[in-house]
Amino acid sequence: MIRDVNIEDRPRERLLRQGAMSLSNQELLAILLRTGTKEESVLVLANRVLSVFERLHHLKHATIEEMVAIKGIGEVKAIQLLAAIELGRRLAQKQSEEKYTIRSPQDAAAYLMPDMTSLSQEHFVTLFLNVKNQIIHKQTIFIGSLNASIVHPREIFREAVKRSAASIICAHNHPSGVPTPSTEDIEVTKRLIEAGYIMGIELIDHVIIGDHQFISLKEKGYF
Template identity: 55%
Template sequence: MLEKERCFLVGQNIPDYLLLPRERLKIYGEKQLSNQELLAILLRTGTKQHSVLEVSKKVFESFNQLSDLKEASLEELAQIKGIGPIKAIEIKAVLELGARLNQGKPMKLGRVYSSQQIGDLLVAELNGLYQEHLLVLYLNTKNHIIKKETIFIGGLNQSIAHPREIFRVAVRCSAAKIILAHNHPSGDPYPSKQDIDFTERLGQCGELLNIPLIDHFVIGEESYISFKEEGLLF
């Protein structure tokens, strides 16, 4: 069937199995499409031997989950028949855009009720970043988050991560207490000695300024460790 004929039939009473992924998206919306169909839309064309849906199926036969597909190299993708180097680059680019979109979702400011509540929010925000990000939540006396700010990007070493930068913002926004968080790109949330030393130093500064550090979260791969829960706050 010619493309212009198919476009004319979209929205008519034709069998669903005759619809291409683009047509199904137009009629039903993107959320109703499978991963295979969404990838087929991105790939656009198949080969002489295989339709674009068949090529998309081959991709997911090689990489069962989207997370596996995201970690695939350009060379691994290009080896799949029907993909090649250009489509491999396009797939990697789209997956990276999706990852950045997810990482860029702002945390909804609200009230802190528990370590688990904040820990889960921080995992969603910091998980998967390739560099260490040091983030601070500034709270009022009723535990409402009045400000959230990324203070540093990089390692937690003494020359970069200095308490004065953290407490300068705390004083400016009249915070009553703070929560610290940083991610481990390695995926292991267990605090290092440097993490523990920095937390102790920050806690001491907070006591002097009467702006206590009430928790420090280390974010790993879809998990976290809370200094408060682990009894590591000094």
Template identity: 55%
Template sequence: MKIKDLATSEKPRERLLYKGAEHLSNAELLAILLNTGRKGFSSIDIAHEILSTVDSIHYLKKLTISDLQNIKGIGTYKAIVLKAAFELGERMHSGSIESQIKITSPQDVATFLMGEMQHLTQEIFVALFLNSKNIVIKKQTIFKGTLTRAIVHPRELFNAAIQWASNAIIVVHNHPSGDATPSDEDIQTTKRLIQCGEILGIDIIDHIIIGNGSYVSLVEEGYFD
């Protein structure tokens, strides 16, 4: 059935207008973004096709422009609109989470990032920028590396810290091997970042390595003494 054949009260845009966005299904919200369908299929039909390509709406952001264009009825313009909407939703979600996270221990960091980082096949380096109350202002990926190595440049890290007016930083990276044991390079990198932070007056308060279901805090291991 085409959208125009639905009763006015059942059309997604009208339902949003009169009942509120919270009353619409995921497919209806996507249909509004799509605006039009294709021959024989409504925008809601296409929305259901998009949703069928992912396990949950949390994975919509991972769809590329090409992925979206592979769905018949979605051209470049619609793919761009959808991609922009998914990215904006992700940023809003991330911001709301970060504003509630207070770091009191390495376990807090592990709880926050383990699910996101433990199964990555590429090494990434993430910074948590904290305010004076150790509440996360911003979580930001600073570097992405190869399978076994991330190249960390203090300049990029501390430029971001200044941008976010951060009082302190916790740095986190993953080991794709699953073994969270710090390497000699991890230890040397940590010492270099601590020294740079001391010059700038921005403390590096921990470096946490994420493995497969495990983590190592370099503070707890005594490398910050």
């Protein structure tokens, strides 16, 4: 039990003494959970949570149903964890948006992959850029199978005008993990290029995200 751990080695005391960066993922999770159960310490419970999700990265996609299915995690603990995860995600995203400049398809893919590479459904996302190619806004346009009749250029370019964007980058993921462009992908891209030309807002690229890999339709010569 946690009371059997030397007081100086307990997570909260170590955080106070050495700072949060010195703690392991298990210890940070234990602080959020606060208490264990009658059968196991909070450190053991934290370790089991990490084991269920295999790696820390997978926690950000956890649902409350998945959380409460873990023995020792009730609704209150699940809500605390999900709130902390969402707060961290928003903070990281805000910091990235404030500083991130797109200089290449690799830059766009690196920015998008953490959120898109493991999604179970297709998400169509647009990055809105200023004249310095810095991200000023990111928006999910729709969720579902990509179809030229569903992706309306007016929705994307209305937002681009609202944000005073100089250019845009579109991206979507393939849940199969294979980023090879389909006929629909190419057709959607052509429609967006034409609309962008009329609006004076350039489509810089359309990036397809797979399983830790990507394809740039610009690099592949589709436009």
